[in-house]
Amino acid sequence: MFNSISTQANKLLHLTKKNSTASKTKIITITSGKGGVGKSTFTANMAYLLARRGYKIAIVDADIGLANMQVLFDIKPRLTLFDYIEGRNTINEIISSTAYNNLDLVAGKSGYQYANLKNSLVLSRVVDEIKGLNKYDIVLIDTGAGLNEYVQEFLSVSNNILALTTTDPSALTDVYALMKMLSIDKDRLLICFNHTKNYKIGETIANSLVNLAKKNRLNHNFVVKYIGNVSTSANITTTSRLRKLFAHEFINDEITKQLHLVIDSLLENIH
Ligand SMILES: Nc1ncnc2c1ncn2[C@@H]1O[C@H](COP(=O)(O)OP(=O)(O)O)[C@@H](O)[C@H]1O
Numbered sequence: 113m114f115n116s117i118s119t120q121a122n123k124l125l126h127l128t129k130k131n132s133t134a135s136k137t138k139i140i141t142i143t144s145g146k147g148g149v150g151k152s153t154f155t156a157n158m159a160y161l162l163a164r165r166g167y168k169i170a171i172v173d174a175d176i177g178l179a180n181m182q183v184l185f186d187i188k189p190r191l192t193l194f195d196y197i198e199g200r201n202t203i204n205e206i207i208s209s210t211a212y213n214n215l216d217l218v219a220g221k222s223g224y225q226y227a228n229l230k231n232s233l234v235l236s237r238v239v240d241e242i243k244g245l246n247k248y249d250i251v252l253i254d255t256g257a258g259l260n261e262y263v264q265e266f267l268s269v270s271n272n273i274l275a276l277t278t279t280d281p282s283a284l285t286d287v288y289a290l291m292k293m294l295s296i297d298k299d300r301l302l303i304c305f306n307h308t309k310n311y312k313i314g315e316t317i318a319n320s321l322v323n324l325a326k327k328n329r330l331n332h333n334f335v336v337k338y339i340g341n342v343s344t345s346a347n348i349t350t351t352s353r354l355r356k357l358f359a360h361e362f363i364n365d366e367i368t369k370q371l372h373l374v375i376d377s378l379l380e381n382i383h
């Protein structure tokens with residue numbers, strides 16, 4: 113048992129090393145701690161705007177509880193991440209195209225029994241395989257709520273972690289818990305606010321989180337970088353309900369402009 117896990121761990125390490133030098137693909141994991149803050153909506157729309165700018169993008173729907181990317185893109189993929197995880201299909205087979213240029217999706221599956229997994233390393237292997245294709249500029253991984261071991265695994269294989277949060281105290285508590293956890297072995301966390309009225313509010317709260325980290329003596333090399341905010345908008349709720357992307361339907365809307373600013377900052381800060 114231990115042998116087989118360690119063999120798999122070695123394979124994973126090998127794969128990571130091989131691909132990290134060869135691949136152009138950047139991996140961004142989007143997380144929050146708290147559910148319902150707008151992660152999937154934000155990820156889908158950000159992916160769309162990046163694709164419009166000419167980047168080749170793939171989204172991996174890694175939400176364990178509620179895989180809803182295919183709903184946001186209004187497609188019904190025949191195969192999901194789990195067909196790959198269970199060894200039935202190759203990585204190329206589980207990648208679905210969307211209605212948008214330069215934008216592909218690896219769909220998830222709601223209610224999947226993760227307990228079936230012998231061990232969780234297969235989850236991060238999907239990331240290495242996508243990198244290995246060397247076809248995408250950026251892969252966005254949309255994780256579910258909470259910091260369970262599966263979310264942690266996706267965080268561990270990602271150089272770039274973006275926390276989306278609201279200013280709600282419970283959401284901020286969860287973001288701080290995330291900072292604490294990541295500060296142990298990561299050097300950075302990007303943070304973006306949803307449902308905030310302006311850039312300044314997000315910046316002020318991000319600074320408070322940084323000060324709290326200092327006060328509690330979290331690793332002082334760990335950097336929290338604030339990259340912008342998106343306001344509340346009825347257009348977002350409406351387009352989600354209609355299974356459309358607001359950034360596509362409302363291309364000149366204030367919200368879409370805010371998201372473009374987030375993307376500018378994101379592109380400056382990923383590696
Ligand atoms: N800035 C916003 N303004 C208005 N509604 C939003 C905004 N961001 C997200 N929503 C809505 O909030 C709900 C939850 O969003 P979702 O992306 O599914 O959250 P999560 O993936 O974090 O669970 C959706 O109905 C979505 O349309």
Ligand SMILES: [Mg+2]
Pocket residue numbers: 151152153175178180255256
């Ligand atoms: Mg979601």
